[in-house]
Amino acid sequence: SQTIHQWPATLVQPVGSPLSLECTVEGTSNPNLYWYRQAAGRGLQLLFYSVGIGQISSEVPQNLSASRPQDRQFILSSKKLLLSDSGFYLCAWSVLSTEAFFGQGTRLTVV
């Protein structure tokens, strides 16, 4: 069966520090991968999506970046965090037109 792992679950980082969130998927090949952010009480905001290794599409210009070094690995990064980067970050995968499955999320607080 397919599983998705996302870590860490919570993170407190100072302003200006770097960020690296990792997501891995098991049990499927060539998944579509997504990074979302959700502010408190708000909907999901798509940050990046990837349809294959090295292929990243950005939905929202910001100081975040994403990479997909392997088929089932998706990484969200920042060189310098801003206070506004605080939120609930979710990784998800899907195949073609099927439903998406989410990792448990990372709650990031930038202080």
Add this chain to the structure above:
Amino acid sequence: RKEVEQDPGPFNVPEGATVAFNCTYSNSASQSFFWYRQDCRKEPKLLMSVYSSGNEDGRFTAQLNRASQYISLLIRDSKLSDSATYLCVVNIAYQLIWGAGTKLIIKP
């Protein structure tokens, strides 16, 4: 106009009542449709897919109206545990378009 629109609520509903949510989408090329449930501070989880013929899973019924471009979710005999935010999702190829969600609060 947003691509996927939902009434944000909150819907305050007494336990045992029936509640219905609608979700409208703007792209007629949309291929598949889903309802997700998201509990507070948790990740969204798939509640059910929505098929053209309509589908039912226990107390939950989902329907799709392609002509009018909306999907609906009906919850019968609502339980306290149904309190959550319900998200409508439309899939166009690899693009997942999410509604902002409808918050449901079931009151005893």
